[in-house]
Amino acid sequence: MNQSIKETHFQFPGQVDFYKGKVRDVYIFEKELVVVASDRISAFDVVLPRAIPFKGQVLNQIAAKFLEATADIVPNWVTATPDPNVTIGKRCEPFKVEMVIRGYMSGHAAREYKLGKRSICGVPMPDGIRENDPFPTPIITPTTKASEGHDEDISREDILAKGIVSEEDYVVLEKYTRALYQRGQEMAAEKGLILVDTKYEFGKHDGKIYLIDEIHTPDSSRYFYADGYEENQQKGLPQRQLSKEFVRQWLIENGFQGKEGQQVPEMTDEIVESISDRYIELFEKITGEKFQKAITNNIEERIENAIKNYLKEN
Structure with missing residues (x-):
């Protein structure tokens, strides 16, 4: 090897x-x-x-x-x-939130939806939407940036109330997040892909906001193949994914979801x-x-x- x-x-x-x-x-x-x-x-x-x-x-x-x-x-x-x-x-200096943006009901959002929840990070999710359907407009569902352990969902309201990010900066982060996602979707479409959801991290240097970390990679994003997407949705079939989800699925099939007492399969x-x-x-x-x-x-x-x-x- x-x-x-x-x-x-x-x-x-x-x-x-x-x-x-x-x-x-x-x-x-x-x-x-x-x-x-x-x-x-x-x-x-x-x-x-x-x-x-x-x-x-x-x-x-x-x-x-x-x-x-x-x-x-x-x-x-x-x-x-x-x-x-x-x-x-x-x-x-990184902001202590990750800006997650979702154009489709997939992954974590879909898992929450199946549990009967109709909002995520304080953002409402419409009734009657199926897994992998597009949202009417992309939703921003931030998470706290944990130095150890799991990142946690957090609402825009909580971020501002707790002073994690100032309102002035947060408005800029939201604007950048939507513009980056749109560009990412356009670039994905050129390759026959759909950029389903992704996350961005930002930081400040000399008082100016910068995009930091990786973007639009299969570790930070979920992609579907555009070819066959509509047909699979109509038939209620899973979408062909281009993301790290295949690793997660292999782990789930082998009894591991990161929960206490579970062993990583060989x-x-x-x-x-x-x-x-x-x-x-x-x-x-x-x-x-x-x-x-x-x-x-x-x-x-x-x-x-x-x-x-x-x-x-x-």
Whole structure:
């Protein structure tokens, strides 16, 4: 099997801190962040035991493409991508909410709806809507950004009442979220896809709001294939998805949903390879480009050298 990168332990000149996220290793400098997209994979807020070859590269390169394609809508944090697994950019102070936007009754919204709930994050959901039907207009359903454990649904009203984000800033975040989602939908449609739902994260740098983190990747978004969508809806069939949902489904089928006392099922070489193949398929479908596998021999050395060279030159 190809090598994968599960975690990194670099030490760079000028580095002031380090943060290990669910799937990213973040090297913190005074003004910059160096983010290594590892091959770790998480589902149900749990990091699974085995890394997936090329997953980090897939997500990093999809995000780079979409950040560049939306820079006219909102400025983003990126200044360089010196390696297929690395993004370097401005060190922003993140807002403590994730802006989730849903154009369709799917995923978490559909699960809540099946429980009889008719609102999510304080936003009403219409009666008589079926799973995977479009909402009359896309709805914004924010979550709190948890440093550990599960992100929690929160309403716009609570965000403002608790002072998590000022009203002035929140209005801007909503505006950016809707504009980014519209652009994402247009770009997906060109590839025969439907961007069902997605999330955006924002931060501030020198008083200005920036789009941070990855966008429109299969880890942060759900896509359907447009071909067959209407027919499947009419027949009440599941939609063909292009997202990380297939990983969640495999876990559910094997008795794991991240609940207490549950064990992550064994990830065989075959399972790991099949997930890797699916991520590459996602890349090619979402971007319309052929995936070029980065050299995985001495992958850590390759990444470390790319970062060191960037820091030396800048």
